[in-house]
Amino acid sequence: MYILVVDLGGTQIRAARCTPDGQMEERVAIPTLAAQGPEVVLDRIRQAIRMVWPQEGPVTALALSAPGPVDAHRGVVRFTPNIPGWKDVPLRDLMAESFGVPTFLANDANLAALGEFRFGAGQGVRDLIYLTISTGIGGGIIIDGRLYEGGQGLGGEVGHMVVEPNGPLCGCGGYGCLEAVASGTAIAREARAALERGASSLLTGMVSSPGEVTAREVAEAAARGDDLSRRIFARAGTYIGLALVSLMYLFNPALFIIGGSVANAGDLLFDPMRQTMRERSQRVYWENTPVVPAALGDDVVLLGALALALERV
Amino acid sequence: MYILVVDLGGTQIRAARCTPDGQMEERVAIPTLAAQGPEVVLDRIRQAIRMVWPQEGPVTALALSAPGPVDAHRGVVRFTPNIPGWKDVPLRDLMAESFGVPTFLANDANLAALGEFRFGAGQGVRDLIYLTISTGIGGGIIIDGRLYEGGQGLGGEVGHMVVEPNGPLCGCGGYGCLEAVASGTAIAREARAALERGASSLLTGMVSSPGEVTAREVAEAAARGDDLSRRIFARAGTYIGLALVSLMYLFNPALFIIGGSVANAGDLLFDPMRQTMRERSQRVYWENTPVVPAALGDDVVLLGALALALERV
Numbered sequence: 001m002y003i004l005v006v007d008l009g010g011t012q013i014r015a016a017r018c019t020p021d022g023q024m025e026e027r028v029a030i031p032t033l034a035a036q037g038p039e040v041v042l043d044r045i046r047q048a049i050r051m052v053w054p055q056e057g058p059v060t061a062l063a064l065s066a067p068g069p070v071d072a073h074r075g076v077v078r079f080t081p082n083i084p085g086w087k088d089v090p091l092r093d094l095m096a097e098s099f100g101v102p103t104f105l106a107n108d109a110n111l112a113a114l115g116e117f118r119f120g121a122g123q124g125v126r127d128l129i130y131l132t133i134s135t136g137i138g139g140g141i142i143i144d145g146r147l148y149e150g151g152q153g154l155g156g157e158v159g160h161m162v163v164e165p166n167g168p169l170c171g172c173g174g175y176g177c178l179e180a181v182a183s184g185t186a187i188a189r190e191a192r193a194a195l196e197r198g199a200s201s202l203l204t205g206m207v208s209s210p211g212e213v214t215a216r217e218v219a220e221a222a223a224r225g226d227d228l229s230r231r232i233f234a235r236a237g238t239y240i241g242l243a244l245v246s247l248m249y250l251f252n253p254a255l256f257i258i259g260g261s262v263a264n265a266g267d268l269l270f271d272p273m274r275q276t277m278r279e280r281s282q283r284v285y286w287e288n289t290p291v292v293p294a295a296l297g298d299d300v301v302l303l304g305a306l307a308l309a310l311e312r313v
Numbered sequence: 314m315y316i317l318v319v320d321l322g323g324t325q326i327r328a329a330r331c332t333p334d335g336q337m338e339e340r341v342a343i344p345t346l347a348a349q350g351p352e353v354v355l356d357r358i359r360q361a362i363r364m365v366w367p368q369e370g371p372v373t374a375l376a377l378s379a380p381g382p383v384d385a386h387r388g389v390v391r392f393t394p395n396i397p398g399w400k401d402v403p404l405r406d407l408m409a410e411s412f413g414v415p416t417f418l419a420n421d422a423n424l425a426a427l428g429e430f431r432f433g434a435g436q437g438v439r440d441l442i443y444l445t446i447s448t449g450i451g452g453g454i455i456i457d458g459r460l461y462e463g464g465q466g467l468g469g470e471v472g473h474m475v476v477e478p479n480g481p482l483c484g485c486g487g488y489g490c491l492e493a494v495a496s497g498t499a500i501a502r503e504a505r506a507a508l509e510r511g512a513s514s515l516l517t518g519m520v521s522s523p524g525e526v527t528a529r530e531v532a533e534a535a536a537r538g539d540d541l542s543r544r545i546f547a548r549a550g551t552y553i554g555l556a557l558v559s560l561m562y563l564f565n566p567a568l569f570i571i572g573g574s575v576a577n578a579g580d581l582l583f584d585p586m587r588q589t590m591r592e593r594s595q596r597v598y599w600e601n602t603p604v605v606p607a608a609l610g611d612d613v614v615l616l617g618a619l620a621l622a623l624e625r626v
Contacts, residue, residue: 078597127464141563143456143464150565151440151456152601157562162555162593164478174558174593242475245487249470250454250563252463280475280487284391288465 002054003313005305006045007065007108010034010082015048018306020060022119024299026052034083041083045091046098061313062095062103063111063305070107073153077105081171104308106147110156111304112294113140114147116257118307120295125255129247130294131158132260133240133269136171137179141251146311159183163242178243182236184215184262190232191218202226219265233268240269241276248277248285259294266293315367316626318618319358320378320421323347323395328361331619333373335432337612339365347396354396358404359411374626375408375416376618383420386466390418394484417621419460423469424617425607426453427460429570431620433608438568442560443607444471445573446553446582449484450492454564459624472496476555491556495549497528497575503545504531515539532578546581553582554589561590561598572607579606 002025007014009032016027028051033040049062068080075092096103106114113130122128122142131139137159141148149155159179160172167176168186180186191203195210202221207213222229244256263269270291277286296303315338320327322345329340341364346353362375381393388405409416419427426443435441435455444452450472454461462468472492473485480489481499493499508516508523515534520526535542557569576582583604590599609616 143461148456150563151567152565154597155563155565160562160594161559162476165476165552165555172595174595239478242478246474246559247563249473250463250468250560252465252468254464281473282485282487284467 002057002059003061003063003306003309004049004052004059005063005065005302005309006048007301007305008032008041008045008080009067010080013044013048014302015052016302017052017054020310022303022306024302027302028052032083038083038085038089041086042089042091042094045095049095049099059099059101061309062099062101063309064091064095064103064105065108065111065301065305066091066105067108069154069157070105070110071153072106072149075103075105102313104305104312106149106305106308107138107140107156108301109138110140110147110149111308112138112259112296112300113142113257113304114307114311115296115300115302115304116259116294117142117145118310119303120300121257121292122255127251127253128255128257129158129251129253130257130259131240131243132294133183133258133262134260135184137183137260141253143251147308158243158247161243161246163239178239182239182243184260187215187218187232187236187262188213190235191229194228194232199228201228203229215262219262219268222265222268230268233265234272236262237269237272238276241273242280244273244277244289244291245281245285248281248289252285253289256289256291257294258291259296259300263293315370315372316374316376316619316622317362317365317372318376318378318615318622319361320614320618321345321354321358321393321396322380322421323393326357326361327615328365329615330365330367333623335616335619337615340615341365345396351396351398351402354399355402355404355407358408362408362412372412372414374622375412375414376622377404377408377416377418378421378424378614378618379404379418380421382467382470383418383423384466385419385462388416388418415626417618417625419462419618419621420451420453420469421614422451423453423460423462424621425451425572425609425613426455426570426617427620427624428609428613428615428617429572429607430455430458431623432616433613434570434605435568440564440566441568441570442471442564442566443570443572444553444556445607446496446571446575447573448497450496450573454566456564460621471556471560474556474559476552476559491552495552495556497573500528500531500545500549500575501526503548504542507541507545512541514541516542528575532575532581535578535581543581546578547585549575550582550585551589554586555593557586557590557602557604558594558598561594561602565598566602569602569604570607571604572609572613576606
């Protein structure tokens with residue numbers, strides 16, 4: 001009895017065959033070939049699934065992760081920033097038809113939340129919120145031990161809470177979303193703008209032009225004591241903290257888990273986050289809502305897909 | 314078979330005897346006597362309950378509404394702004410002991426949400442969010458037909474979402490909460506400050522000093538075309554709209570219901586709210602999330618308490 005899981009990314013498709021107790025028996029990674037168009041990508045997904053299909057024994061479920069927003073009720077990938085031509089693809093039903101097994105689909109950040117809940121930093125906690133701070137900001141909300149996808153299937157988009165009414169344009173078309181002011185992209189943008197204004201910073205010695213700065217260099221410079229970089233991280237951490245305050249008042253979760261590459265900066269980001277929560281919410285909220293780093297590594301999304309299948313089958 | 318419901322307010326305690334199909338057979342209202350201290354208030358609640366207790370027939374549940382935040386899991390009123398000395402009162406268990414029937418307790422705005430869901434503007438909608446815009450801002454979140462109270466019982470506090478990072482101090486100790494920038498109190502504060510700065514407005518002819526302005530006069534002046542008052546309402550409506558945007562991305566509800574005395578201003582408040590939603594969220598969200606006025610009047614909280622009892626018994 002097996003569960004097959006697939007993590008569709010813009011450059012790679014990863015797939016694995018899992019036993020119901022969470023062991024990954026076999027895994028593969030093949031190029032997505034996104035530039036060759038939607039049909040080719042669908043065939044690549046099918047190929048990855050066939051590669052991990054068991055020689056014997058039944059497949060009880062197929063669980064798929066997609067980058068970008070998913071309509072959870074209809075099983076549709078609304079669009080994916082990194083795969084040209086994907087718009088409203090009914091990925092769940094397409095794969096269910098191809099393979100004839102119960103198929104589940106969710107957004108990758110939502111699945112990462114479920115992975116951390118079932119196998120990572122959130123084990124044993126029934127109500128938690130996970131945020132991934134990376135190029136963008138995504139996340140997932142676990143309510144009473146289940147992934148919460150909103151009344152109409154498009155909820156859980158923590159990255160698009162408005163935290164700065166007069167903030168910069170976001171990829172979603174809004175302004176001042178959390179993602180627009182606190183993602184890796186926003187951190188790099190702030191640093192570049194400061195350098196172009198002539199700010200003095202260790203960053204100038206680390207890149208040959210401001211345009212090359214990414215959040216990684218800002219984190220590195222901040223770790224070496226660079227003032228500008230520390231201020232930029234403090235600002236991002238403060239905005240994330242404001243989002244956590246709102247999330248506490250709305251969901252009153254028992255735990256926040258913060259993952260994603262930008263969260264590797266550790267205290268640089270966690271300190272202003274926690275300080276903002278203490279300063280701006282009542283004690284009964286922040287005192288009972290720890291903020292911890294994510295525990296799982298690269299497999300978090302595949303493990304989340306497995307958790308989704310286990311939850312739904 | 315009866316359900317008894319009680320609405321504890323700062324000045325009045327209202328109680329009613331209901332049949333399970335939602336008919337209120339008898340109702341009473343007695344003074345709270347809040348100034349006489351917590352024990353007196355508890356006795357007044359007991360007295361109101363005894364006044365509607367049936368001559369014959371069993372009481373299957375008692376449902377209580379409290380003003381101010383309630384710890385839903387423990388059945389405790391954390392504090393109430395209008396009743397001095399109330400702090401962490403285990404009201405649910407106290408009344409259950411006194412009367413020996415299953416007893417339920419929730420915050421008044423949470424119950425109003427449930428009332429609108431079951432008997433008002435939200436009938437038939439399984440996922441909705443209700444906001445009441447009044448002296449403060451409260452609300453309630455209905456998920457899949459049930460009142461959502463958060464992972465640790467203190468959720469659903471929509472009035473304390475942070476919508477303005479650099480906003481004014483809120484009663485909760487935070488800054489820039491929705492309540493601090495868009496409640497009736499905030500609207501009056503903005504108007505007074507403008508008048509004190511010497512702004513020209515119809516308001517000056519309506520009160521003898523700026524300190525007398527309340528949200529009601531601002532609404533009246535705005536309805537008569539006063540520029541300052543219209544701008545103040547537009548600002549409040551815009552902030553509420555920003556909160557609705559975040560709520561759409563998090564909960565993706567099928568309906569927003571807006572109640573409370575300030576919402577009686579109608580389009581003055583609803584127009585900027587809806588415009589903000591359209592401008593700042595994706596079409597798939599705002600197009601599928603109508604915003605409607607509350608349908609129930611003064612009995613909304615009692616009806617919500619009845620709905621809570623019907624949900625839980």
